Amino acid sequence: MSARGVAAVCLCTLGLGACASSPKPVAVVVVNDEAQVRGCRVLGTVSDTDLEDLQKKAAKLGGNRVLLTPQRKAKGGYFGVQDLMTADVYSCGGTG
Numbered sequence: 001m002s003a004r005g006v007a008a009v010c011l012c013t014l015g016l017g018a019c020a021s022s023p024k025p026v027a028v029v030v031v032n033d034e035a036q037v038r039g040c041r042v043l044g045t046v047s048d049t050d051l052e053d054l055q056k057k058a059a060k061l062g063g064n065r066v067l068l069t070p071q072r073k074a075k076g077g078y079f080g081v082q083d084l085m086t087a088d089v090y091s092c093g094g095t096g
Contacts, residue, residue, distance in 0.1 A: 028055040040090035047086040063089035
């Protein structure tokens with residue numbers, strides 16, 4: 001790595017400068033009304049037991065809006081039965 005690259009890594013690590021390589025987090029809007037995703041492009045489906053993690057998964061798909069599906073399924077695990085949320089992920093032109 002060049003000296004310039006090392007300096008950039010050090011500045012990013014110390015928080016002294018803005019790093020172009022660290023993407024800004026994408027806000028994912030959670031909706032329950034199908035009308036709010038009309039005209040948006042469907043990207044896929046995600047599921048999780050935690051709403052914040054569900055939003056992170058949607059952002060990884062490139063979505064900015066999720067439509068929660070009405071059905072909830074129980075998921076068994078080490079900590080017992082948990083509600084599993086499922087949502088369809090959309091890419092919409094605006095954030096509103």
